[in-house]
Amino acid sequence: MKIIRDRQLATFTFVPVEADEEQVIASIAAMLKPEGKLSYGGRGRDGDDDKFCTVHLHAGGREEKRSETSGNVTMHHTVHVDSVELILRGSTDEDKREVNCIRDTCYFGSDGLIFVGETEVDGKKSIIITAKRCKHCGAGMIRYSDCDWSTCDACAAKCEHNYVRGAVRGGGTDIGVGMFCNKCGRGKPKAEGEREKSVIEHHLAAEKELGMTVLYSGEFPGTPRQAVELARLARSYNKSRRGAVK
Numbered sequence: 001m002k003i004i005r006d007r008q009l010a011t012f013t014f015v016p017v018e019a020d021e022e023q024v025i026a027s028i029a030a031m032l033k034p035e036g037k038l039s040y041g042g043r044g045r046d047g048d049d050d051k052f053c054t055v056h057l058h059a060g061g062r063e064e065k066r067s068e069t070s071g072n073v074t075m076h077h078t079v080h081v082d083s084v085e086l087i088l089r090g091s092t093d094e095d096k097r098e099v100n101c102i103r104d105t106c107y108f109g110s111d112g113l114i115f116v117g118e119t120e121v122d123g124k125k126s127i128i129i130t131a132k133r134c135k136h137c138g139a140g141m142i143r144y145s146d147c148d149w150s151t152c153d154a155c156a157a158k159c160e161h162n163y164v165r166g167a168v169r170g171g172g173t174d175i176g177v178g179m180f181c182n183k184c185g186r187g188k189p190k191a192e193g194e195r196e197k198s199v200i201e202h203h204l205a206a207e208k209e210l211g212m213t214v215l216y217s218g219e220f221p222g223t224p225r226q227a228v229e230l231a232r233l234a235r236s237y238n239k240s241r242r243g244a245v246k
């Protein structure tokens with residue numbers, strides 16, 4: 001799949017490259033109405049290392065809860081039934097990087113994508129999607145942090161920020177402690193001459209203030225799996241904090 005990002009409109013256009021992709025895109029375009037949902041059904045591997053992933057998306061059908069018991073452990077998960085499945089796999093490295101971004105957006109912020117409409121690119125039927133609608137103005141959003149806080153840049157610019165101290169992620173630190181607005185999620189701008197905290201300082205602050213120990217194994221700053229796990233912890237911490245300040 002070729003993936004075209006439109007920063008201005010906050011959309012991605014999925015242009016099929018392989019024949020089976022053409023079929024799936026055509027079915028989705030026929031099935032979904034504008035604002036129809038593509039549910040996130042997890043990621044897969046794309047290649048032998050963990051550099052790139054695929055993203056599983058489902059249109060139509062329904063979700064069913066399943067549980068499997070093995071010994072005294074019961075696992076609950078959701079399966080998609082009678083849906084059209086789109087496995088998003090980037091064609092070039094550039095497309096693959098976009099698929100990784102889409103996965104982060106789905107996982108951390110939007111839990112799926114929204115069908116905006118169909119179009120034609122290079123003579124191929126393609127679909128235009130966004131990830132989530134801003135809760136204030138309804139604008140589309142595709143960055144995971146915007147989706148996580150359901151607030152677009154334009155609305156964040158108008159926010160009367162209320163900065164609190166808490167877990168922050170991204171910017172190469174996995175997790176750290178910083179000031180962010182508990183309404184729009186944006187970080188507090190640095191004061192004149194304020195020094196950027198190092199990754200280690202962020203991790204130490206996370207341990208001291210949040211009680212989270214950051215472990216390194218092998219290469220610094222740890223594996224992508226750990227980075228994802230840490231981001232998840234930061235997310236649940238921020239969620240609980242948001243609940244507490246209401």
Ligand SMILES: [Zn+2]
Nearest residue numbers: 134137152155
């Ligand atoms: Zn907005």
Ligand SMILES: [Zn+2]
Nearest residue numbers: 159161181184
């Ligand atoms: Zn704000």
